[in-house]
Amino acid sequence: MNLINHLINGIHVGSIYALVALGYNMVYGIVKLINFAHGDIIMAGAYVAFFALDAGMPTVVAVAASVVFCVVLGVVIEKVAYRPLRKSAKISLLITAIGISLLLENTAQKLFSATPRLFPKIIEGGFYVGDRQISMTTIVTIAVSALLMAGLTVFVKTTNAGKAMRAVSEDTEAAQLMGINVDRTISMTFAIGSGLAAIAAVLYCCSYPQVYPTMGALFGIKAFVAAVLGGIGSIPGAVVGGLMIGIAEALTKGYLSSMWADAIVFSFLIITLLLKPSGILGRKVVEKV
Amino acid sequence: MNRKPERSPLVPVPSGFLMREEDVDKTPVLEIRHLGVDFGGLVAVEDFNMALGRTEIAGLIGPNGAGKTTVFNLLTNEIEPTRGIIMIDGYDTRGKKPYEICRMGVARTFQNIRLFKNMTVLENVKIGLHNEMKYSIGEAVFRLPRYFDNEEVSDLRALELLSFFNMQDMAKWKAGSLPYGAQRRLEIVRALATNPSLLLLDEPAAGMNPSETLELMKNIRRIRDEFSIAVLLIEHDMNLVMGVCDGIVVLNYGKIIAKGSPEDIMSDPVVIEAYLGKADQ
Amino acid sequence: MSGNRRAYFKRTLLNTCLCLAFFVTVNYMIGARILNRYYTNILNLVLIYVVAAVSLNLTCGYLGQLPLGHAGFMSLGGYTAAIITTRFSIPDIGPIPGQAVLFFLATVAGGIVAMIAGVLIGLPALRLKGDYLAIITLAFGEIIRVLVQNIKITGGAMGMGGIGKYTNFSWGFFWTVMVVAFTFLLVNSRHGRAIKSVREDEIAAESVGINLTYYKIVAFAGAAFFAGVSGSLFAHHICYLEPGNFGYNMSIEMLVMVVLGGLGSISGSIIAATVLTIVPEVLQTFATWKMIIYSLLLVVVMIFKPSGLMGDFELSAARLVRKIFRRKEDVPQLPENYTEGEETDEQET
Numbered sequence: 001m002n003l004i005n006h007l008i009n010g011i012h013v014g015s016i017y018a019l020v021a022l023g024y025n026m027v028y029g030i031v032k033l034i035n036f037a038h039g040d041i042i043m044a045g046a047y048v049a050f051f052a053l054d055a056g057m058p059t060v061v062a063v064a065a066s067v068v069f070c071v072v073l074g075v076v077i078e079k080v081a082y083r084p085l086r087k088s089a090k091i092s093l094l095i096t097a098i099g100i101s102l103l104l105e106n107t108a109q110k111l112f113s114a115t116p117r118l119f120p121k122i123i124e125g126g127f128y129v130g131d132r133q134i135s136m137t138t139i140v141t142i143a144v145s146a147l148l149m150a151g152l153t154v155f156v157k158t159t160n161a162g163k164a165m166r167a168v169s170e171d172t173e174a175a176q177l178m179g180i181n182v183d184r185t186i187s188m189t190f191a192i193g194s195g196l197a198a199i200a201a202v203l204y205c206c207s208y209p210q211v212y213p214t215m216g217a218l219f220g221i222k223a224f225v226a227a228v229l230g231g232i233g234s235i236p237g238a239v240v241g242g243l244m245i246g247i248a249e250a251l252t253k254g255y256l257s258s259m260w261a262d263a264i265v266f267s268f269l270i271i272t273l274l275l276k277p278s279g280i281l282g283r284k285v286v287e288k289v
Numbered sequence: 290m291n292r293k294p295e296r297s298p299l300v301p302v303p304s305g306f307l308m309r310e311e312d313v314d315k316t317p318v319l320e321i322r323h324l325g326v327d328f329g330g331l332v333a334v335e336d337f338n339m340a341l342g343r344t345e346i347a348g349l350i351g352p353n354g355a356g357k358t359t360v361f362n363l364l365t366n367e368i369e370p371t372r373g374i375i376m377i378d379g380y381d382t383r384g385k386k387p388y389e390i391c392r393m394g395v396a397r398t399f400q401n402i403r404l405f406k407n408m409t410v411l412e413n414v415k416i417g418l419h420n421e422m423k424y425s426i427g428e429a430v431f432r433l434p435r436y437f438d439n440e441e442v443s444d445l446r447a448l449e450l451l452s453f454f455n456m457q458d459m460a461k462w463k464a465g466s467l468p469y470g471a472q473r474r475l476e477i478v479r480a481l482a483t484n485p486s487l488l489l490l491d492e493p494a495a496g497m498n499p500s501e502t503l504e505l506m507k508n509i510r511r512i513r514d515e516f517s518i519a520v521l522l523i524e525h526d527m528n529l530v531m532g533v534c535d536g537i538v539v540l541n542y543g544k545i546i547a548k549g550s551p552e553d554i555m556s557d558p559v560v561i562e563a564y565l566g567k568a569d570q
Numbered sequence: 571m572s573g574n575r576r577a578y579f580k581r582t583l584l585n586t587c588l589c590l591a592f593f594v595t596v597n598y599m600i601g602a603r604i605l606n607r608y609y610t611n612i613l614n615l616v617l618i619y620v621v622a623a624v625s626l627n628l629t630c631g632y633l634g635q636l637p638l639g640h641a642g643f644m645s646l647g648g649y650t651a652a653i654i655t656t657r658f659s660i661p662d663i664g665p666i667p668g669q670a671v672l673f674f675l676a677t678v679a680g681g682i683v684a685m686i687a688g689v690l691i692g693l694p695a696l697r698l699k700g701d702y703l704a705i706i707t708l709a710f711g712e713i714i715r716v717l718v719q720n721i722k723i724t725g726g727a728m729g730m731g732g733i734g735k736y737t738n739f740s741w742g743f744f745w746t747v748m749v750v751a752f753t754f755l756l757v758n759s760r761h762g763r764a765i766k767s768v769r770e771d772e773i774a775a776e777s778v779g780i781n782l783t784y785y786k787i788v789a790f791a792g793a794a795f796f797a798g799v800s801g802s803l804f805a806h807h808i809c810y811l812e813p814g815n816f817g818y819n820m821s822i823e824m825l826v827m828v829v830l831g832g833l834g835s836i837s838g839s840i841i842a843a844t845v846l847t848i849v850p851e852v853l854q855t856f857a858t859w860k861m862i863i864y865s866l867l868l869v870v871v872m873i874f875k876p877s878g879l880m881g882d883f884e885l886s887a888a889r890l891v892r893k894i895f896r897r898k899e900d901v902p903q904l905p906e907n908y909t910e911g912e913e914t915d916e917q918e919t
Contacts, residue, residue: 099868408875429759
């Protein structure tokens with residue numbers, strides 16, 4: 001395997017990281033919370049898709065089911081667990097998010113046991129470019145991710161709902177005074193983030209076909225690192241961060257060893273937080289005195 | 290009725306500010322020269338010059354968004370100035386952290402009261418006394434005599450300060466449970482506990498009715514007299530400002546548009562225009 | 571006014587007597603085999619977790635931050651102490667068994683190593699707030715785990731075996747008293763107030779002259795020290811160590827104990843640590859549901875009582891005595907002949 005292959009792998013994984021990082025970014029931008037449960041929503045989406053495919057449903061239906069389930073899950077979590085704590089100390093909200101994450105993981109463990117399930121192959125084939133093989137999965141992953149991210153950017157810039165999201169992110173009180181329904185906007189943000197997570201889950205399972213209860217945890221954290229690296233609260237930042245983390249990971253696995261890959265990713269996080277906490281494309285948030 | 294006292298050559302006051310007779314022969318407690326701060330492209334404060342005598346009560350007024358709280362934040366180095374010099378007691382504040390500025394003698398209250406809500410009234414005041422007490426962590430953990438001495442003295446001092454506003458019986462109440470007016474007063478007591486030479490009050494009369502405001506005016510004068518400190522306050526309540534300030538600075542769009550005694554300011558057309566807009570609009 | 575000091579000594583005497591009584595009673599019960607090995611093991615485990623939980627409360631409850639790498643400090647302390655006790659030995663010094671001295675020194679060393687790590691991690695990490703601090707401490711915790719996994723001296727991924735079972739009730743009790751005393755004494759001093767003020771409102775704390783960075787580091791380092799101590803006790807209780815012992819899950823278990831007990835309540839942490847250690851051990855069927863119930867509890871408690879079950883309420887023997895004997899608490903008062911404006915140098919007789 002050589003450099004180009006590693007890079008392609010990196011972009012492949014990076015696109016998935018970017019999709020997930022988008023979810024983190026959007027939620028953090030609007031409620032200033034690191035949604036620890038986000039990674040586990042991915043896991044939930046993966047399980048739903050798995051069971052749907054296992055039951056013989058066509059791919060499109062399975063993906064749709066997964067998206068619907070995750071959207072509902074995300075919105076319910078926000079309503080039940082996060083909304084009551086919006087006025088409380090940040091630490092309480094963070095603890096709740098951790099609690100939800102654990103709840104999802106352990107419930108899944110209880111229901112489905114820790115044995116990994118094998119995700120069926122739904123994308124076949126590939127291309128030959130010169131003497132390199134690029135699998136269809138890679139192409140689909142990158143294409144779908146790019147499309148979704150472009151779509152989201154357009155949505156946020158042009159539609160009223162998107163503008164509402166940006167407004168609430170900037171200044172919740174002012175947005176409320178402007179007549180924006182803050183609760184609904186926040187719910188929608190969670191919905192979109194969770195929906196993206198479901199699609200990311202399916203794409204992830206196409207390349208790493210093992211479905212198990214804790215699959216979301218580490219992946220979620222790495223996607224979060226991507227979000228921070230790119231700039232928390234910034235949509236293009238999620239893309240940049242995701243790609244960087246994906247490529248870095250692929251290169252490390254290729255040239256060093258997979259054991260160090262995690263450590264390298266975490267070091268990225270630490271360095272970013274220490275040097276420029278707002279990330280590459282993020283803006284500095286100034287606290288009003 | 291313009292009374293401009295003779296400016297003593299001993300006082301290096303750079304920009305025509307009124308000085309009380311008592312302060313004329315002493316270094317100004319606060320001196321600000323050409324202070325300015327930019328946020329990205331926005332100039333929030335520009336060429337701010339001012340000096341404050343040792344026991345002077347001055348007011349900083351202006352329409353909303355003029356930059357008054359920004360000036361306070363610059364004074365305590367919450368924000369770093371882009372230009373200019375701030376001197377407390379003749380010492381440059383550049384590069385100092387906010388807690389160091391406090392030790393230099395500046396104390397402040399906040400527009401949206403920032404009390405330690407889950408701690409008791411007494412504890413809030415005792416935190417103000419933190420730097421007056423001198424025992425180390427070791428002395429605390431081993432309960433050496435200095436711990437007890439410091440704590441006893443600070444208990445008394447805290448109660449003494451609270452009694453200034455007749456709040457000494459509320460000592461054990463949680464700060465968050467106090468009525469609004471009492472919370473404002475507690476914030477002032479906490480600030481006074483740090484033994485400042487300059488007290489910055491950010492909208493102390495916000496939310497008060499006329500009788501409470503009158504009470505506050507009396508208290509501000511009492512504070513200046515009994516503690517011998519200077520007070521700089523931001524206020525929108527003109528009765529308070531005119532009634533208690535020796536000198537007033539008017540700010541609009543980050544620039545000083547007028548400076549002088551209350552009488553000067555009240556009749557200054559530039560000031561009136563800033564607040565009420567041009568006559569023909 | 572020496573009333574302050576008198577009240578203090580009375581309280582300390584009361585608490586010391588209670589502790590001694592407890593210690594003597596339990597030791598007797600162990601010696602007379604009323605508490606058999608099974609219960610003693612649980613008791614020791616309880617004390618280990620109590621030390622860890624109370625130390626975490628210092629950063630969570632009093633400082634108001636959320637460090638997610640606490641297990642990493644336990645790991646450092648545990649491995650350091652284990653390395654020392656398995657490689658060195660001290661001869662008996664008269665009647666004092668050398669092994670006890672070695673264990674004590676090793677535990678202290680473990681605490682110090684953890685504390686140094688705490689300062690090194692804290693200095694950069696505490697510049698961040700809230701969520702960012704949580705994530706960066708999580709990252710550091712994981713990095714510690716990876717490091718431990720890859721160094722030969724700790725046995726790498728295979729772990730370390732053959733550690734002496736030095737942890738007994740006496741040591742557990744001793745270190746519990748140490749951590750509780752340290753935390754309590756620190757919190758009820760001007761330094762403790764400073765730490766609490768950082769939790770309440772950083773900007774206001776700075777405005778009254780509190781050096782935020784200094785106190786954040788102090789709380790962090792103190793917590794790390796005792797986390798290291800508890801790690802050492804843990805290592806010498808289960809007698810082998812592997813890096814997986816001190817992962818994210820352990821950090822979360824500690825967090826659950828502190829949160830459920832009460833953010834800012836030492837007694838809350840003690841009770842929570844006790845209950846949450848005993849219950850899973852005793853109810854084995856519960857064990858499979860343990861994590862689900864924990865996470866559910868965490869969410870429910872946060873929604874209904876964000877400051878933890880006991881909040882910052884402390885159980886106090888002194889207060890109980892006062893209630894029983896209907897005495898009033900000594901509130902600091904101004905002397906009766908105080909007049910405004912006069913010097914308050916009167917000596918009360």
